[in-house]
Amino acid sequence: MPRLPHPTPEELRRDTLPLRGRTALVTGASRRGGIGHAVARRLxxxxxxxxxxxxxxxxxxxxxxxxxxxxxxxxxxxxxGDSGARIVAGPGDLADPDVPAELVTRAADALGGPLDILVANHAQSGFDGTLDEIGTEMLDRHWAVDTRAVLLLVQAHARLRPPGPGGRVVMMTSGQDMAGGMPGEIAYALQKGALASITRSLSATLVERGVTVNTVNPGPVDTDYLTGEDYDAVAARFPSGRWGMPDDPARLIAWLATDEAGWITGEVISSEGGFRR
Known part of the structure; x- marks a missing residue:
């Protein structure tokens, strides 16, 4: 196989709007304090x-x-950044197995063409517990929302998008496989671990269709869910002395959506600001 040539000077000059003309669906973009909102703003x-x-x-x-x-x-x-871009919003209960494919179709129709970028950011909050506390209802709810819905979204995205370069899938995991784990959120940790585990297989499946697949672990991010002494204790475990903010992982996710990240696929990438577990 011949070596690829060096980029031309023109190719090296970064476009100030690297996603102009691309279309994206961001799930779980319900709150201005959340990661989904920050990702949508960056895109x-x-x-x-x-x-x-x-x-x-x-x-x-x-x-x-x-x-x-x-x-x-x-x-x-x-x-x-582009005055001609369409910015649209719509609802969907991703616990319903019919909603993921319907949502992808609806988003593509609203944006005027097949989707290029899928950021599966949504997750079930709460409704969880320790090994002694969890039951089948908790496990099934987290499976339906955190994992099944993500896989069905990826499936619909792959089926509706014509093969070609520029396709992107970004999923979200957590720190479930790192020191300390998440013993108080067994159902959530289980399903987020499944997404990290399937990343490489999905990447190998979709690479020939021009779609990269990566998963991001954003680490502890201040999305307004913790206050007081517990908040300060977490902040002290960052070398910078502050929590991650929603725009911290959003910058990484937005970069993964650009052509500059076209060689990055099948990876689980942490964006934790040096957090000490």
Whole structure:
């Protein structure tokens, strides 16, 4: 096989809108304090048209509450780098096995073409426990939302997108396989571990279709779920003395969506700011 030539000077000069003309679906973009919102803003700032998925009833049932979808949408629109990009939002309960494929189709239709980028950021919060506390309902709920829905989204994305370069899938994992594990969130840790484990297999499956598949572990991120002494104790375990903020993993995820990351696939990448476990 011949060696590829060095990039030309023109190719080395980075486009200020590297995702102009691309389309993206970001799931779990329900709150302005969350990672999904930060990822959507970054993709939009890079020029992409973005569909923001939300499931307000989930967040409304959590201690942090829900944002109005129109407020999240307006925040992402304000960050758009391309005035011609489409920024759209819509609901979906990903616990329903029919919703992932329907959502991918709806997002593609709303953005005017097949999706290039899928960021499966959503997750079931709470409804979990230790080994002694978990039951079949907890396990099934986390399986349905955290893992099954992600695989069905990837399947629909691969089926609807014509083969060709520029396809991207980014999934989200957690620190379940690192020191200390997550003994208080067994169901969540189990399903997030499954996504990390399947990353390489999905990558090998989709590489010939021009789609890269990577999974990001964002580490502890301040999404408004912890306060007080517990918050300060976590912050002290970062060399910088601060938590990760939603835009920290969002910068990595947005870069993975660009052509510059076209050689990166099948990887589980941590973005933890040196967090000491």
């Amino acid at each position: 939009a700032a890079y020029g992409a048209s973005v569909y923001l998925h939300h499931h307000v009833p989930h967040d409304a049932g959590q201690p942090w509450g829900a944002d109005r979808p129109e407020d999240v949408l307006e925040s992402v629109r304000a960050a758009a």
